[in-house]
Structures are given as structure tokens and as C-alpha cells.
Amino acid sequence: MFLAKVKGNVVSTQKNSHLTGHKLLLVRAVDTSGEFISKKDQIALDMIDSGIGDTVLVAKEGDAVQQILGHKKAPVNTVIIANVDDIDLP
Numbered sequence: 001m002f003l004a005k006v007k008g009n010v011v012s013t014q015k016n017s018h019l020t021g022h023k024l025l026l027v028r029a030v031d032t033s034g035e036f037i038s039k040k041d042q043i044a045l046d047m048i049d050s051g052i053g054d055t056v057l058v059a060k061e062g063d064a065v066q067q068i069l070g071h072k073k074a075p076v077n078t079v080i081i082a083n084v085d086d087i088d089l090p
Contacts (some may be wrong), residue, residue: 001061003084005030006054010043018074025050025080027058032087044078057082 010024023046029038034055042058047068050056059065062077069076 001057001059001081003030003032003087004028004042004044004056004058004080005034005036006050006052006056006080007041008052016075018069018071019045019076022046023049027056027078027080030055032089042078044080045074045076046080048080048083050080050083055084056080057084 004027006025007028008026010026012024024043025046026041027044028036028041031037044058045065057080058078059081060078065076065079066072068079068081
């Protein structure tokens with residue numbers, strides 16, 4: 001899992017039938033202070049109605065995605081699982 005910031009929406013005219021009704025977002029990894037730590041964007045399936053600018057927790061594990069979706073038919077391995085409101089470090 002990693003922290004990320006939502007950078008944009010992915011719009012597609014065609015997608016896998018098992019993804020119909022699901023939103024795809026562009027995310028980029030951030031550190032605990034919200035600074036980007038990568039130059040690569042990733043596409044993640046949004047399960048919690050995140051929006052552009054939100055800091056989110058992303059799971060990048062095929063098995064976790066299968067458990068969340070309840071099936072193995074979608075070609076997905078990256079999913080947004082939580083909006084992060086605050087980070088409190090000791």
C-alpha cells in the first residue's frame with residue numbers, strides 16, 4: 001500500500017465489461033507531508049468516490065483487489081481504498 005494524491009480522471013469510451021460503473025483515477029505517490037515522491041502517474045480503480053486533489057491510500061495487490069470486487073474477472077491490480085484526512089506521526 002502507498003499514499004497518493006489524485007491528479008485526474010481517466011475517461012474511456014470503451015472498457016472491460018467488469019469495470020462498467022467504476023471510476024478510474026490517475027494517482028501519484030506522495031510522502032507523509034504530501035510531497036510527490038514519484039514522477040509516474042498510475043491508474044487506480046476508485047471504490048470510495050475520491051476526487052482530484054484528495055490524498056488517498058492505494059492498495060497495489062491483485063489479491064486485495066479481487067477480494068474488494070468479489071471476483072477475479074476485472075483486469076485491475078491498483079485500487080483506492082481510503083481517503084486520508086490527516087496523518088499524525090510521533
